[in-house]
Amino acid sequence: MKIVVLNGSPDSRRFELDCYLAELEGLLETRGHVVKSFELRAMNIGHCTGCWGCWVKTPGECVIRDDSQKVCRAAINSDLLLFASPVIMGFTSAVLKKISDRLIPLLHPYFEIDRGEIHHRKRYERYPAVGLLLERATDTDEEDLELIRDIYARMALDFKSELKFTGLTGNPAEEAADALDRL
Amino acid sequence: MLLTVFNGSPRGRASNTACLLEPFLEGFSETAGNAYELHYLAREKELEEHIRAFSEAECALWAFPLYTDCMPWAVKNFIEALAPFCGRQSNPSLGFLIHSGFPESLHSHNLKRYLEKLASRLGCPLIGTVIKGGSEGIREQPPAMTRALFRRMRELGQVFGRSGGFDPVLTARLAQPVRFSVWKLPVARIGLKMAELMYWNRMLKGNGAYEKRFARPYSQDNAEE
Ligand SMILES: Cc1cc2nc3c(=O)[nH]c(=O)nc-3n(C[C@H](O)[C@H](O)[C@H](O)COP(=O)(O)O)c2cc1C
Numbered sequence: 427m428k429i430v431v432l433n434g435s436p437d438s439r440r441f442e443l444d445c446y447l448a449e450l451e452g453l454l455e456t457r458g459h460v461v462k463s464f465e466l467r468a469m470n471i472g473h474c475t476g477c478w479g480c481w482v483k484t485p486g487e488c489v490i491r492d493d494s495q496k497v498c499r500a501a502i503n504s505d506l507l508l509f510a511s512p513v514i515m516g517f518t519s520a521v522l523k524k525i526s527d528r529l530i531p532l533l534h535p536y537f538e539i540d541r542g543e544i545h546h547r548k549r550y551e552r553y554p555a556v557g558l559l560l561e562r563a564t565d566t567d568e569e570d571l572e573l574i575r576d577i578y579a580r581m582a583l584d585f586k587s588e589l590k591f592t593g594l595t596g597n598p599a600e601e602a603a604d605a606l607d608r609l
Numbered sequence: 610m611l612l613t614v615f616n617g618s619p620r621g622r623a624s625n626t627a628c629l630l631e632p633f634l635e636g637f638s639e640t641a642g643n644a645y646e647l648h649y650l651a652r653e654k655e656l657e658e659h660i661r662a663f664s665e666a667e668c669a670l671w672a673f674p675l676y677t678d679c680m681p682w683a684v685k686n687f688i689e690a691l692a693p694f695c696g697r698q699s700n701p702s703l704g705f706l707i708h709s710g711f712p713e714s715l716h717s718h719n720l721k722r723y724l725e726k727l728a729s730r731l732g733c734p735l736i737g738t739v740i741k742g743g744s745e746g747i748r749e750q751p752p753a754m755t756r757a758l759f760r761r762m763r764e765l766g767q768v769f770g771r772s773g774g775f776d777p778v779l780t781a782r783l784a785q786p787v788r789f790s791v792w793k794l795p796v797a798r799i800g801l802k803m804a805e806l807m808y809w810n811r812m813l814k815g816n817g818a819y820e821k822r823f824a825r826p827y828s829q830d831n832a833e834e
Pocket of ligand 1: 477478530623626675679708745
C-alpha cells in the first residue's frame, strides 16, 4: 500500500514523534509498503485564505503556489494518509492544521447528501483511508484523545473516506505497523 | 463591560464572521458603558498584540468559521501561543461564535466540545458557544436575505450586552437546523442546487473556469519532483 505520512511535529527539538515515525516508516517499508513522508515544518506551505480559487479559478488546484501541491498530489494518489502530530493544547499541531486546510482542492464545490448530512462532492474517483498518530502531552487526557479522534473521523467523512487507524506514540511501533498492515 | 473580540477568519475584515459580528456588536453597544475592541487573527504579524489583548481582557469573544471540521490554522496558531496562560487566575471569560458553510449545526458540534474544553484548560470561565450553519455567502447576499439573521444577531448582542450571557432561546434558534429531517431533505436538495447554480457556477463562469470545473490535476502520479 502507498502510505503518505504528514509529520506535524512543529519543532525539531522534540524528538519523540520524529523518532517514532522513522521507526514506523522503516517497519512499513520492510513489509513492502511504499512510504512517503512530509516533514511539514520544513516545507514552504502558506495558509488557506478562503478565496475559493481552488474551486472556481483553477479547479482542483490552489492558487497559492508552494509545497502544498506536492502534498495534495501525493495524498490523493495514496491508499493511506497518516496525520501525525503531538497533542498541543488538546489538538493536533497548527502546522498540521495548516496543510489540512490546504487539502480542499481535492474536493468539488458541488454538494451531495451523505447519511442525511450535507457534504461536498468527490473530485476524484477514490480517496485514501485516514490514519491518526498522536504523541500525548503531559496534560493530554482520554477526553482530548476522543475529541481529536471524533474530529478526524468527521474530517475523513468530508474527504470521502474513513478514519481507519488511530495510534499513540506511547505504544510500540510494531503494533502500529501490524494495525496498518491489516487495513 | 469591555469585550475583546477576536475574528479568526482567514478572510479578516471581508469575512462572513465580520458580517455576523457587526449586528451583534451593535446590539452589545446599546448598553451604556459597553465597549469593545476587535482583533483579526489572520494578521499573523500581530500575534504578539493578540496575546497581549487576551492577557489583558476581562471578557473575550472568539468568532470564526469551521475549517475542515475544526478551527482555521490561524486560530490554532493563536491557541498554541496561549499555552503559558493555562490556569492563570486573571484569565478572561470566554465565549465562542462559530459558523459553518454547511447548513446544519451538527458539523460544528465537535468544535464546540473542543472549545469548551479549551476554556477549562485555560481556566477561563465559559460564557457559551453560539453555532450558526449556512454562513457561506452571507457577505454577498442582498439585505432581504440576511435581514432576519442580522436581527437575531443584534438581539443576541443586546442580551449579551445586558447580561454577559448568550440568550438560550436565540442560541437554539440560530443553531437550526441541527440536521435535516427526512422530509426536509428534498427541500434542502433544492437549496443546494440553487447554491450550485447561483454561487459556484456564477463564479466559475466569471473566471472562465466553468468547463474545467471537474478537473483532476493530480490524477496521475506523474510529477515526482
Ligand atoms: C479550507 C476550508 C475548509 C472548510 N471546511 C468546512 C467544513 O469542514 N465544514 C463546513 O461546514 N464548512 C467549511 N468551510 C466553509 C466555511 O466555514 C464557510 O465558508 C464560512 O462561511 C467562512 O466564513 P468566513 O467568511 O468568516 O471566513 C471551509 C472553508 C474553507 C475555505
